[in-house]
Amino acid sequence: MAKFNKVLIANRGEIAVRVIRSLKKMGIESVAVFHEVDSESPYVQQADHAVQIDGPSPVAAYLDIDGIIAACKSSGADAVHPGFGFLSENAQFCQRLTEAGIVFIGPETEAITAMGDKITSKLLAEKSGVNVIPGYTETLKDADEAVKVSGDIGYPVMLKASAGGGGKGMRIAWNSAEAREGFERASREAASSFGDDRVFVEKYVERPRHIEIQVLADGEGNTIYLGERECSIQRRHQKVIEEAPSPFLDAETRKKMGEQAVALAKAVDYVSAGTVEFIVDPGKHFYFLEMNTRLQVEHPVTEMITGIDLVEKQIRIAEGESLGLTQEDITLTGHAIECRIYAEDADADFVPATGKLLAFSVPEGEGVRLDSGVGQDTEVTTAFDPMLAKLITYGVDRDEALARVQKALRELVMLGVITNTDYLGRILSHPDFASGDTHTGFLDEHVEILKKDATSEQQRVALLAAACLTDQVFMDRRHQAETPLADMGEWRN
Amino acid sequence: MKLDVKFENEFHSVDLLRYCGGVKLRIDGEEYPVALQANGPGQYRLSLNGRDENLWIVHDGDEVFVHAFGKAWSMKLVDPVDFASGSAEDDGNSIVAPMPGTTVIVSVARGDVVKKGDPLLTMESMKLETVISAWRDGVVDQVNVEVGSAFDRGSVLVSLKEEA
Numbered sequence: 001m002a003k004f005n006k007v008l009i010a011n012r013g014e015i016a017v018r019v020i021r022s023l024k025k026m027g028i029e030s031v032a033v034f035h036e037v038d039s040e041s042p043y044v045q046q047a048d049h050a051v052q053i054d055g056p057s058p059v060a061a062y063l064d065i066d067g068i069i070a071a072c073k074s075s076g077a078d079a080v081h082p083g084f085g086f087l088s089e090n091a092q093f094c095q096r097l098t099e100a101g102i103v104f105i106g107p108e109t110e111a112i113t114a115m116g117d118k119i120t121s122k123l124l125a126e127k128s129g130v131n132v133i134p135g136y137t138e139t140l141k142d143a144d145e146a147v148k149v150s151g152d153i154g155y156p157v158m159l160k161a162s163a164g165g166g167g168k169g170m171r172i173a174w175n176s177a178e179a180r181e182g183f184e185r186a187s188r189e190a191a192s193s194f195g196d197d198r199v200f201v202e203k204y205v206e207r208p209r210h211i212e213i214q215v216l217a218d219g220e221g222n223t224i225y226l227g228e229r230e231c232s233i234q235r236r237h238q239k240v241i242e243e244a245p246s247p248f249l250d251a252e253t254r255k256k257m258g259e260q261a262v263a264l265a266k267a268v269d270y271v272s273a274g275t276v277e278f279i280v281d282p283g284k285h286f287y288f289l290e291m292n293t294r295l296q297v298e299h300p301v302t303e304m305i306t307g308i309d310l311v312e313k314q315i316r317i318a319e320g321e322s323l324g325l326t327q328e329d330i331t332l333t334g335h336a337i338e339c340r341i342y343a344e345d346a347d348a349d350f351v352p353a354t355g356k357l358l359a360f361s362v363p364e365g366e367g368v369r370l371d372s373g374v375g376q377d378t379e380v381t382t383a384f385d386p387m388l389a390k391l392i393t394y395g396v397d398r399d400e401a402l403a404r405v406q407k408a409l410r411e412l413v414m415l416g417v418i419t420n421t422d423y424l425g426r427i428l429s430h431p432d433f434a435s436g437d438t439h440t441g442f443l444d445e446h447v448e449i450l451k452k453d454a455t456s457e458q459q460r461v462a463l464l465a466a467a468c469l470t471d472q473v474f475m476d477r478r479h480q481a482e483t484p485l486a487d488m489g490e491w492r493n
Numbered sequence: 494m495k496l497d498v499k500f501e502n503e504f505h506s507v508d509l510l511r512y513c514g515g516v517k518l519r520i521d522g523e524e525y526p527v528a529l530q531a532n533g534p535g536q537y538r539l540s541l542n543g544r545d546e547n548l549w550i551v552h553d554g555d556e557v558f559v560h561a562f563g564k565a566w567s568m569k570l571v572d573p574v575d576f577a578s579g580s581a582e583d584d585g586n587s588i589v590a591p592m593p594g595t596t597v598i599v600s601v602a603r604g605d606v607v608k609k610g611d612p613l614l615t616m617e618s619m620k621l622e623t624v625i626s627a628w629r630d631g632v633v634d635q636v637n638v639e640v641g642s643a644f645d646r647g648s649v650l651v652s653l654k655e656e657a
Contacts, residue, residue, distance in 0.1 A: 358551040358558060359535050410563030413549050422564050455501060459562055462546050464498050464520050466539050467557040467568050468507045469529040470550045474494050474570075475509070 003319055004028050004078045007105070009047070010068050010093075011083030013373030014389055015297075016043035019081045022311040031075040033068060035061040037383050042375045049075050058383040062086045065093050072102050079103035079318055081311070085385075088294040089116060105318040107293050111268040115291040125288045128267040130260040131278075133287040135202030146183035147176045149201055158204040159183055161190035161197075172204050205287065207439040208279040210234065211246050213261035214302045216313055217270045218323040225258035226306050227332045229298055232438040233427060235350070240420075240443070241427060242298035243337045244305050246280075247398055247436030253284045264291060273299070273314050279440075297340070297390070300371060304336035304394040335401040336394045339409065339424045341372075343386040346423035347452055352386045355379075358416035363408040367394035367401070370412070380417045388419065398436070402428060422452060499569040586634075587652035588625060593645050594618030596638040601651070605633045613651045614638055625650065 395401030
């Protein structure tokens with residue numbers, strides 16, 4: 001068991017700050033790598049050591065395996081934490097580090113490769129007894145076969161044109177009569193739109209919830225699950241709000257999903273933290289989507305309800321320690337909600353925002369956590385993706401966590417760069433969110449959330465007053481028009 | 494001292510009135526007694542209309558960022574005097590009155606060739622006379638003012654022909 005002296009973080013921004021925090025707690029030195037545009041970033045200031053890296057673009061620097069390995073060598077790092085994104089699921093990076101005698105804090109190359117391929121991972125899932133979306137991948141001969149196969153899969157089903165795309169040549173069927181008609185219409189549409197009338201069928205998952213299971217495994221094969229996270233609030237397939245536990249799952253479904261996730265992890269001898277993603281329908285039927293062989297952005301909500309520091313666990317496991325936890329040790333207490341703070345203008349079609357953070361103030365209060373990659377005077381540019389921070393709250397139950405995150409969003413001060421905090425607040429105060437009626441089509445369905453509240457006259461007058469009363473020139477007596485009688489009392493035009 | 498403030502794509506006029514009791518603001522024609530107290534770096538307490546608000550306020554050039562009522566806001570301060578004396582307009586071809594006033598002198602006519610800085614007209618507003626000068630080289634197109642006539646805020650005073 002070799003303890004690490006120095007860990008290099010092959011990442012930047014918020015997750016680098018996160019990893020550094022655990023490293024400091026554990027008494028391990030941290031090494032940051034940074035492109036010049038990040039030289040003033042908080043994570044660089046907080047790391048014990050920092051090595052400058054370069055590339056044809058800022059992002060390219062963080063993807064340069066040679067550059068990162070060189071930084072490891074020059075800094076004497078024993079291990080690398082890859083964060084998420086960038087090289088975190090790059091099997092070649094893992095391989096190269098291992099060959100260089102540097103520990104990659106994560107699973108082994110084979111597991112990364114196996115889960116990185118959608119077809120391979122789905123086949124592995126099936127073999128491991130994990131539910132996958134039932135589908136008959138061969139094309140249907142005729143309407144009779146369409147009806148038979150649809151019945152085998154179970155309604156509702158989606159009849160899809162093989163050559164289709166963009167929503168064309170797709171038909172939902174809820175019973176055999178609709179399957180027959182749907183097949184015939186889909187074939188005709190496909191023939192006329194794509195010149196190819198082939199149709200196949202798969203299970204249609206209506207109002208799907210995105211629910212994922214956190215797994216943790218050590219090098220000895222001890223593999224456990226740490227409950228689930230629901231990440232159904234997504235805009236254009238990007239997660240916006242996540243929570244743990246899911247407001248929808250019951251203990252039995254949680255247990256089934258958890259056990260299947262563990263079975264899949266074991267099938268690839270998984271080590272470290274990983275996430276198995278599923279979609280879940282209103283009948284609580286769940287189907288495997290994919291496995292992410294890294295720490296996820298939304299890991300904090302799991303940490304809040306389990307009391308476990310996942311980054312610390314990853315590091316200990318990579319050092320060769322045993323998990324030290326059995327499945328029975330894992331209890332889920334309370335509820336946590338996370339909001340992703342993006343530098344974007346939700347009132348202008350989410351165009352990315354830039355600028356200097358002229359004022360920055362973190363909300364205080366019980367159960368409030370801000371994982372931020374930015375701070376006072378940070379310059380936000382379009383060099384990287386626009387996620388600035390994550391605001392996470394914990395409560396004894398969902399209502400308390402929700403009330404706390406709504407309050408914290410209103411108290412979070414970030415001036416100088418437009419952020420999505422108001423948009424997030426509108427999502428959270430929608431009655432369907434409060435009732436837990438969430439699914440991946442939530443934001444598409446509730447377009448009214450896009451509309452910001454009208455500014456009241458009271459607000460407008462106060463804001464105008466505030467702006468002027470703090471302007472030096474405006475307040476300077478020398479700039480006033482002559483009002484010789486003004487000092488004597490009130491006057492009117 | 495008067496300011497025009499661009500907020501949510503509209504201009505609002507704000508005027509400072511001092512009197513024995515303190516300070517009043519005339520905002521879009523309405524008067525409000527106000528008081529502002531600093532609470533910490535960037536933090537203030539505003540008293541207006543019998544209500545107190547806690548706000549964060551930061552100035553950056555002519556931009557003002559405010560956090561209040563649980564949200565972030567931004568505004569642009571425009572000094573009508575600066576504006577009138579030749580700073581850029583939206584389409585670069587015309588100058589728009591930043592406040593109501595009267596024309597005192599008209600210095601150009603349609604067809605005149607002007608150089609940047611040449612006087613176009615002199616206006617009077619709030620007992621202040623201001624010369625409005627050409628913001629670029631060009632040829633005078635429309636002159637919509639005449640000596641002694643009054644104009645509203647937002648009216649086009651003089652325009653130059655489109656640049657070639």
